[in-house]
Amino acid sequence: MEILDFLAHGFAVALQPEHLLLALIGCTIGTLIGALPGLGPVNGVALLIPLAFNFGLAPTAALILLVSVYYGCMYGGRISSIVLNIPGDEPAMMTTLDGYPMARAGRGGEALGLSAVASFVGATVATIGLTLFAPLLVQVAIRFGPAEYFALFVLAFATIGGVTSGSFTKSFIAACLGLLLGTVGIDPVSSVARYTFGWYELYDGIDYIVALVGLFAVSECLLFLERDRDKATASLRIGSAIPGMRRSLACASTIGRGSVIGFISGVLPGAGASLGSFLSYVLEKRWWGAKGKFGEGDPRGVAAPEAGNNAAAGGALIPMLSLGIPGSGTTAILLALLLSMNITPGPLLFEQQPDMVWGLVAALFIGNVMLLVLNIPLVGLFAKVLQAPSWFLMPVVTLVAFVGIYSLNNSPFDLYMMLAFGVLGYVLRKLDIPTVPVVLGLLLGGQMEFNLRRAMSISSGDWSILWSSGISIGIYLFAVTLLIAGLVYALLISKRLK
Amino acid sequence: MPISTHKTLRSLGASALLGLGLAVSLPSQALPIDECIAPADPGGGWDFTCRSVGKLMRELELVDGSVQVTNMPGGVGAVAFSNVAGKRADDSNLMVATSTVGVTQIAQGRYPGGADTMRWLAMLGTDVGVILVDDESPYETLDQLLEAIVDDPASVAMAGSSGAGGWDHIRALRLAKAAGLPGNQIGALRWVQFDGGGPAVTQMMGGHVDAVSTDLGEIAGFIESGDVRVLAVLSEEPLPEPFEDLPTAVSQGYDVTGYNWRGFYTGGEVSDEDYATMVDTLKTLYESDEWKDVAAQNGLVPLWRGGEEFNDFVRESIDDVEAISREIGVIQ
Amino acid sequence: MSAEALSDHAALGDRIAGAVLAALALGAWWHAGSFVTGFMQPVGPGVFPRLVSVPLGLLALYLIVRPGLNHRWPGAAALCRQLGVLLLLGAYAAFLEPWGFVPSTLVATVVLMRLFGARWRQALPYGVLLGLSLYVLFEFALGIPLPDMPGLSV
Numbered sequence: 014m015e016i017l018d019f020l021a022h023g024f025a026v027a028l029q030p031e032h033l034l035l036a037l038i039g040c041t042i043g044t045l046i047g048a049l050p051g052l053g054p055v056n057g058v059a060l061l062i063p064l065a066f067n068f069g070l071a072p073t074a075a076l077i078l079l080v081s082v083y084y085g086c087m088y089g090g091r092i093s094s095i096v097l098n099i100p101g102d103e104p105a106m107m108t109t110l111d112g113y114p115m116a117r118a119g120r121g122g123e124a125l126g127l128s129a130v131a132s133f134v135g136a137t138v139a140t141i142g143l144t145l146f147a148p149l150l151v152q153v154a155i156r157f158g159p160a161e162y163f164a165l166f167v168l169a170f171a172t173i174g175g176v177t178s179g180s181f182t183k184s185f186i187a188a189c190l191g192l193l194l195g196t197v198g199i200d201p202v203s204s205v206a207r208y209t210f211g212w213y214e215l216y217d218g219i220d221y222i223v224a225l226v227g228l229f230a231v232s233e234c235l236l237f238l239e240r241d242r243d244k245a246t247a248s249l250r251i252g253s254a255i256p257g258m259r260r261s262l263a264c265a266s267t268i269g270r271g272s273v274i275g276f277i278s279g280v281l282p283g284a285g286a287s288l289g290s291f292l293s294y295v296l297e298k299r300w301w302g303a304k305g306k307f308g309e310g311d312p313r314g315v316a317a318p319e320a321g322n323n324a325a326a327g328g329a330l331i332p333m334l335s336l337g338i339p340g341s342g343t344t345a346i347l348l349a350l351l352l353s354m355n356i357t358p359g360p361l362l363f364e365q366q367p368d369m370v371w372g373l374v375a376a377l378f379i380g381n382v383m384l385l386v387l388n389i390p391l392v393g394l395f396a397k398v399l400q401a402p403s404w405f406l407m408p409v410v411t412l413v414a415f416v417g418i419y420s421l422n423n424s425p426f427d428l429y430m431m432l433a434f435g436v437l438g439y440v441l442r443k444l445d446i447p448t449v450p451v452v453l454g455l456l457l458g459g460q461m462e463f464n465l466r467r468a469m470s471i472s473s474g475d476w477s478i479l480w481s482s483g484i485s486i487g488i489y490l491f492a493v494t495l496l497i498a499g500l501v502y503a504l505l506i507s508k509r510l511k
Numbered sequence: 512m513p514i515s516t517h518k519t520l521r522s523l524g525a526s527a528l529l530g531l532g533l534a535v536s537l538p539s540q541a542l543p544i545d546e547c548i549a550p551a552d553p554g555g556g557w558d559f560t561c562r563s564v565g566k567l568m569r570e571l572e573l574v575d576g577s578v579q580v581t582n583m584p585g586g587v588g589a590v591a592f593s594n595v596a597g598k599r600a601d602d603s604n605l606m607v608a609t610s611t612v613g614v615t616q617i618a619q620g621r622y623p624g625g626a627d628t629m630r631w632l633a634m635l636g637t638d639v640g641v642i643l644v645d646d647e648s649p650y651e652t653l654d655q656l657l658e659a660i661v662d663d664p665a666s667v668a669m670a671g672s673s674g675a676g677g678w679d680h681i682r683a684l685r686l687a688k689a690a691g692l693p694g695n696q697i698g699a700l701r702w703v704q705f706d707g708g709g710p711a712v713t714q715m716m717g718g719h720v721d722a723v724s725t726d727l728g729e730i731a732g733f734i735e736s737g738d739v740r741v742l743a744v745l746s747e748e749p750l751p752e753p754f755e756d757l758p759t760a761v762s763q764g765y766d767v768t769g770y771n772w773r774g775f776y777t778g779g780e781v782s783d784e785d786y787a788t789m790v791d792t793l794k795t796l797y798e799s800d801e802w803k804d805v806a807a808q809n810g811l812v813p814l815w816r817g818g819e820e821f822n823d824f825v826r827e828s829i830d831d832v833e834a835i836s837r838e839i840g841v842i843q
Numbered sequence: 844m845s846a847e848a849l850s851d852h853a854a855l856g857d858r859i860a861g862a863v864l865a866a867l868a869l870g871a872w873w874h875a876g877s878f879v880t881g882f883m884q885p886v887g888p889g890v891f892p893r894l895v896s897v898p899l900g901l902l903a904l905y906l907i908v909r910p911g912l913n914h915r916w917p918g919a920a921a922l923c924r925q926l927g928v929l930l931l932l933g934a935y936a937a938f939l940e941p942w943g944f945v946p947s948t949l950v951a952t953v954v955l956m957r958l959f960g961a962r963w964r965q966a967l968p969y970g971v972l973l974g975l976s977l978y979v980l981f982e983f984a985l986g987i988p989l990p991d992m993p994g995l996s997v
Contacts, residue, residue, distance in 0.1 A: 156717055156718075157717065158714060158717060158718075158719030159703070159714070159719065180911050180912075182902055182905055182906060182909075182911070183906075183911065185898065185902055186864060186899065186902045186903065186906065189868075189895050189896075189898050189899035189902065190864070190899065192895045193867075193868075193871055193892060193895050193896065193899060196891060196892045196895070198585065199585050199586040199589065199590065200878070200888040201586075201587070201674075202674050202704060202881070202884065202888065203674070203878075203879070203880065203881035203884060203887065203888045204586045204587060204589060204616075204621050204674075204881070205878045205879055205881070205888045206586075207875075207878060207888060207892065208871070208874065208892075213593070213594075216585045216586065216589075216590045217583075217584060217585045217590060218585075231932075234928065235925045235928065235929075237959075238917075238921055238924045238925050238928060238958070238959070239917035239918070239921030239922075239924075239925065402961075402965075403959060403960070404956050404959040404960045404961035404965065404966070405956065405961070405965075405969055405973075407959050408952055408955040408956050408959055408970075408973065409973060411928075411932070411955065412948070412951070412952060412955070412973065412977060413977070415932065415935070415936075416948075416977055416981055416989075419936075419939065420981060420989070423990075425936045425937065425939060425940060428932075428935075428936035428939075429933065429936055432929060432932055432933055432936070435929075436929065439925075440860075442914070443856070443913060443914050443916060444856055444857060444860050444913055444914075445911060445912050445913055445914060446860070458895075461891075462891040463704075463706075465886065465891060466704075466884070466885075466886045466890075466891075467703050467704065467705070469885045469886040470668075470675075470701060470702060470703040470704070470884070470885060470886075471668050471701060471703055471719065471720065472885075473665065473699075473701055473885060474885030474886070674881070675881065675882050675883035675884060676881070676882040676883065698883055702883060840882070841882045842882075
């Protein structure tokens with residue numbers, strides 16, 4: 014098996030001592046960031062991207078560091094979800110339903126330990142699935158021409174409703190805004206300056222890292238000023254994580270079901286981790302019916318969404334790596350990461366850069382093991398971070414982001430741009446318009462446009478080339494199906510809320 | 512501010528030397544090149560030029576410290592060009608990577624200034640154009656491909672890493688013209704731009720385009736693996752090993768060559784002394800065995816033109832490309 | 844405040860956003876007309892921005908007609924703090940190069956901590972500590988050159 018060789022090689026790379034050290038550092042920093050209220054994996058990784066560049070790390074090392082930060086943030090988010098009832102990102106919302114009641118009952122440590130094991134199993138299932146299924150997609154890859162790529166991007170944006178949990182109209186508005194912002198700068202095809210209004214600094218386009226940090230970190234800081242500043246953090250008894258580890262044996266079947274459901278929903282482009290954790294929780298609740306105490310601190314209510322969430326995050330790597338479509342907010346950030354390292358995910362990535370792909374898979378897996386090991390002794394310590402005063406934490410976060418962005422290009426213009434995006438992100442979030450699609454539009458817009466223009470060059474301007482192959486028609490049909498399914502899902506959710 | 516103090520001192524020193532009438536050029540260590548602008552994203556040809564040359568300069572101790580590579584993408588080099596012209600015209604610590612592709616942009620008036628805006632340092636090597644098709648393509652020879660193009664230009668879709676009217680496209684069109692394609696038919700031959708030679712070849716292997724015109728260095732791997740069939744290389748003489756068996760266009764009766772040299776320019780207000788020193792530094796680098804190795808590994812043929820000779824060569828190239836572009840209709 | 848009043852207010856926010864976005868879409872469409880299509884390009888530089896501005900404009904109009912949920916806007920005190928932070932960070936960006944990293948950062952950290960609710964006796968020592976650790980972290984640990992203080996450089 015060629016794939017097993019690659020995977021073994023990936024592990025060999027990821028297990029080098031300096032890479033293990035980076036994974037340890039990344040997991041620790043990530044857990045600390047993720048544990049801060051309101052800072053989830055998306056903001057956390059966004060914050061650290063500029064820093065990682067400045068380390069001057071080799072691409073694989075930087076990837077391992079950031080992936081560990083990503084996983085660390087995911088886990089850190091559990092700490093604030095379970096202990097404080099503040100989820101760091103959307104998929105973590107389901108965990109609060111039973112995790113917080115457990116913490117209130119003094120079983121916070123148990124819930125955290127359980128969550129670590131369930132996450133680990135979920136991620137392991139996803140890694141195995143990734144190894145088995147991703148190469149299948151690669152076989153059709155070479156048949157993707159510009160028209161088919163364009164269809165893929167349409168699919169990515171048609172399913173954007175699944176990435177976020179907000180209203181469909183607003184998700185699409187955000188995506189269009191991102192696509193439009195992505196056209197700013199000199200058009201590489203015709204060398205025409207678009208929407209630059211004579212500003213030399215805009216010729217190179219809007220740097221999506223600047224936009225990312227502005228939209229997530231700066232806007233978070235502004236929101237914090239009105240939301241949490243005066244709120245006192247309640248201190249709770251956390252307890253040890255060990256009973257949770259033991260408890261997870263009892264929840265083995267729950268974790269297994271959650272992992273499989275999560276993985277499948279993760280593989281569907283655009284469905285993402287939110288759907289994974291939601292489905293796992295809801296189905297598990299159905300499974301036990303009146304026998305469960307879901308919503309009142311049932312351990313299975315923590316195990317199911319945690320396994321589902323992590324399996325979905327791993328599953329979402331398949332469309333992200335092999336098609337370039339991020340299935341969730343966090344894979345969108347990983348996509349940004351890869352692009353900034355000059356690695357373009359797409360059908361040929363597995364063939365052209367097997368080292369990178371399997372190194373990433375191995376890094377994800379090792380990050381998980383690292384977290385499992387790290388969390389047994391450190392749960393109590395991490396939970397303490399939450400009690401540090403916010404007047405100290407928030408300025409630290411803000412200024413690290415600030416100096417990190419400045420050092421990218423030594424350009425004050427980038428800082429003004431970041432602040433502008435911070436205000437934009439704040440207003441969008443106030444209006445309940447999701448910000449992830451804006452970043453996605455900015456990230457994917459360029460390639461979407463060029464593939465459209467390439468397809469039109471091939472057809473000499475005949476638009477029918479866009480729907481002239483079986484693959485592209487199939488992709489459009491799939492997009493329509495997912496769009497309808499998403500609308501139905503949104504409708505069901507809003508019914509349930511009433 | 513450290514940089515400006517440094518600069519003032521240096522220009523004072525330079526003018527003092529001038530005043531004394533010393534005609535000797537400074538030793539190369541006195542004026543180290545410390546920055547190379549690659550006017551593109553990391554990974555492309557210009558980035559490679561900056562990084563490999565910068566690394567060699569440090570290893571050969573031609574510079575004091577290391578040479579910092581700054582990526583300044585945008586407008587096929589136009590952003591870096593206008594930045595240097597506007598802000599750093601007298602910075603003799605700076606060089607900018609360029610190539611035939613950049614000069615083509617100047618010839619077509621797409622940079623904010625002409626060749627006189629800059630001082631042209633040297634070229635260190637050259638890549639050569641190739642025309643290739645998929646190994647299962649119906650076109651077995653260059654004759655067959657060009658015949659098909661002349662018969663019905665709309666039947667063939669070609670691709671490369673430059674835009675329509677860019678250097679890859681011009682090379683393909685010159686071949687088509689040499690085969691007898693009338694000037695008014697040029698618009699019918701389809702041209703598709705990809706992000707580089709590699710993606711263009713991959714798309715050709717997937718059957719989305721029929722033929723690719725690009726640089727040999729970018730796609731040498733595909734030739735070695737046997738996935739593509741080379742119909743012509745656009746050099747005057749057959750290439751050295753391992754590409755000695757590839758047929759030239761000249762040997763097949765089409766008098767078309769198309770090189771893509773790699774070189775550097777610096778700001779237009781750099782003094783003659785500094786300019787001469789920088790050219791000397793590059794010359795020393797060029798003469799090293801290390802450069803020959805790096806060039807060979809990347810499919811470049813080492814070729815030196817420096818100082819005034821290079822300056823004249825760039826101007827000639829610009830006139831040539833301008834004439835061709837006008838003939839083909841890229842510019843009016 | 845009654846629930847009805849809140850939802851009216853929310854609708855207003857979405858309607859204003861819809862109007863701004865619709866204007867943006869219209870402006871983008873109009874400005875795209877000035878992009879010159881180059882040699883042999885069936886699809887020029889203006890087509891894609893126009894393709895995007897159409898759904899943006901339509902969705903923005905829909906937002907005006909059928910506004911959705913909004914979050915509560917901040918009160919005057921919070922708004923002042925937010926403006927304060929933005930002004931401070933803007934000023935920090937502007938003074939970073941002329942003043943040098945250390946002085947501008949020290950001022951920025953102390954004032955930022957005050958804005959986040961610290962007392963002077965908390966903000967001063969911890970602000971100085973944070974500013975200096977950032978300097979050490981970036982300048983020495985990460986090796987990134989930061990702007991020097993004028994007059995201090997050689």
